[in-house]
Amino acid sequence: MTETTFPSPARFAVPGRIAVSEQVAARWQTATITGIRRETPRAATFRLAVPEWAGHLPGQHLMLRLTAADGYTAQRHYSLASAPDDSGHIELTLDHVSGGEVSGWFHTVARPGDRVEVRGPLSGFFAWPGDRPALLLGAGSGVVPLMSMVRHHRARGLTVPLRLLVSARRPEELIYAREYGAETTPVFTRGAPEGTPVGRLSAAHLAPLLADPPPGGWEAYVCGSNSFAEHASKLLVAAGQPVDRIRIERFG
């Protein structure tokens, strides 16, 4: 029986599911570090060979596990930074979290040849299949899953509109700074190059995009701290973005 006794008021709504592979990522696989690239003073990208990686959609994440000699394990969820078509490799971009036992290992101990374990890809909620216009709003390392979308868009030569608004405190803290193209607008909250305004993401950044949306409208993806996610999602709603087309991934 299906009783529709729980109407969802139109002004609140959770977005629908994105179809992802039904293959359950139940198995832990060994991943070997093949390269390390510094992105900012606090963030670096770790390239991993995962020979049996089943592929992913941009925006998905994985679970990563480290094991100490006495059997103690620590596991964390990390977003995939790389585009799906990467021949058995994936990339993760990690902040060096103060006191973080996993990110601390990556930033101070890890070197090429080291092995860790991964399980994924996971979750279909924050995924972008490349089939709909995407408006991406990220702050700090919240740009990581969004960059997977930008890279996928480029690698496949997709023509569907995609725009990225990325917030960082200062230019030197902007992850992937050299990779951005015309699709990206950086927003600097504490310090900016000459001639670039300093300030938070604002209604003025969104107005031109939402005043003239592409056919079918934008699917909005917001990723960052909870305070950024609250701020950005409220701006989107105020600018007219349908609430059931705002997907949010918050750190934690």
Add this chain to the structure above:
Amino acid sequence: MNITRGFTGRPRAAREGLPPGQYDAGDDWPVLSAEVTPDLSAADWTFRVGGLVTAPRTWSWEEAHRLPAAAYEGDIHCVTGWSKFGVRFGGVSLDAFLDAAGPLPSATHAVAHAHTGYTANLPLADLTGGRAWIVWEYGGRPLTPEHGGPARLVVPHLYFWKSVKWIAGLELLDHDEPGFWERNGYHARGNPWQEQRYSGD
């Protein structure tokens, strides 16, 4: 065992009450909702119990507050890996609502609905017997919107995605029907002590 070269990890003062694969979040309480936080006032909040019950019923904010006050004091566990110790939620035992509606003998499962449309499925046995609450206070203060205020479900013996924020109601069923995260690859029950994070665990 695949030992990670050079990894020692945190000191092993294993905290009693920490399920496998979890860490102590300390004073943090991360917010992980996937949707826009709704602007839902207490006056607009309602809670309904329907489906396989003898008397489907909806409570307003005032009506719900007339039920006997109850609290949960203890720990909560999020599937993303953090656990939080010694929290205190104030509200009403879910038993008070279910007793009033009267589950039919055929009812075995429930889908908990949020006012946003978010859902989570639970076995009815996990919602009865003093193990689930509808709460509107955290640490003696009103529950904030980011954490599910004005009122949320709390089922602390399961991973916290089951503790639906902005709770709108329960629909009792004679079968299990996956909710929002459960359709996105997460485990149907989510017992942190058995590390039931994802489908197949």
